[in-house]
Amino acid sequence: MAMMRFHLAITSMALLALCTSADYFSANFSYTGPNGPANWGSLSPSFAACSNGKAQSPVDLIKSDIVINKQFKNIARNYLPTNATLVNNKFHIGVHFEGKVGDINVNGKNYSLKQLHWHSPSEHKANGSIHDAELHLVHLTQDLSNITVMAVLYKLGDPDPFISQFQDKLVELGKKKEIAIGTIDFEEINGSSRRYYTYVGSLTTPPCKEGVNWIILGKLRTLSSEQLKLLKAPLKPEFKHNARPLQQMNGRKIEMYYHLHGTHVTPPSKYHK
Structure with a gap:
């Protein structure tokens, strides 16, 4: 039983690393130069899907590719306050959690929130429009076999109250890999x-693992230009623009x-702006 718990812990750490940190792999990647996105698939055998995959992300939310599913239900988010750590993952800034944060239910399966991080500019486009930043909330099923990422798109505007909770810590992150930020509220x-x-x-x-369920929320959030600069500041120059190019829908x-x-209606012709 102890060996089983040890194996589960190792599997959990490996999968979480796969979702968060390139340091888990021997090969390094970048967003520019010879190790940029066009060459990710050749940097390591583990990265092959980056070049050969047929269901890659991000994509453009083009109206002609969108169909309404009237069987879908609202996805409630009820995350609990918990202690968190601000982390410089080298290729993006993230927040990791010490305890259980909460679940979402997608197609009858529960997914627990494990970590979140930002990309700038946005990775997903909306009818060809690019936004200033994108938040990814990474969720895993209890058996660690399924991943759901909930994405939030940002435009510049008023400060984001969520980021404001640890904004001062972002200044310190340039000198440290991680900083405890105490209890974070959702x-x-x-x-x-x-x-x-x-x-x-x-x-x-990388490794561009496929089979990930993506949920992109339709409401834009805002963050201030100062907050956007702080999310980029701790990153090295080759990671300050950390958005992967769009992938084919195939x-x-x-x-x-x-x-x-309470009623399903015909959606507007454009993504909510």
Whole structure:
């Protein structure tokens, strides 16, 4: 039994590393130069899907690829306050959690929130429009066999209250790999959305693992220019622009949930801006 618990712990750490840190692999990658996205697949045998995969992410949320699924339900988010650590993962800035944060239910399966991180500019586009940043909330099933990433797109504007909780710590992160930030509150992230888009894709960093469920929320959030600069500041120059280029749809469709006053309606022609 002890050996089983040890194996589960190792598997959990490996899968979480796969979702968060390139240091888990011997090969390094970048967003520019010879180790940039066009060459990720050749940097390591583990990265082959980055070049050969047929269901890769990110993608453009183009109207012609979107279909409404009237069977979809709202996805409630009710994350609990918990102690957290701000982490410089080298290729993006993330937040890792010490305890259980909460679950979302997707297609009858529960996924637990494990970590979150930012990319800038946004990785997913909306009808060809690029946004200033994108937040990824990474969830795993209890058996660690399934990944769901919930994405939030940002535009410049008022400061994001969620980021404001640890904004001062971002200044210190340039000198340290990680910083404890105490209890973090999810009030600004909790709730539900009347619109979201979903498709099956991949991790957007090597090893570009496929079979990832993506949920892109339809409501834009705002962050200030200062907050955006702070999310980039601790990163090396080759990672300050850390958005993977768009990937081919290869026949995939993006399904959409749209809900207003208890009734499914025809969605607007453009992504909410």
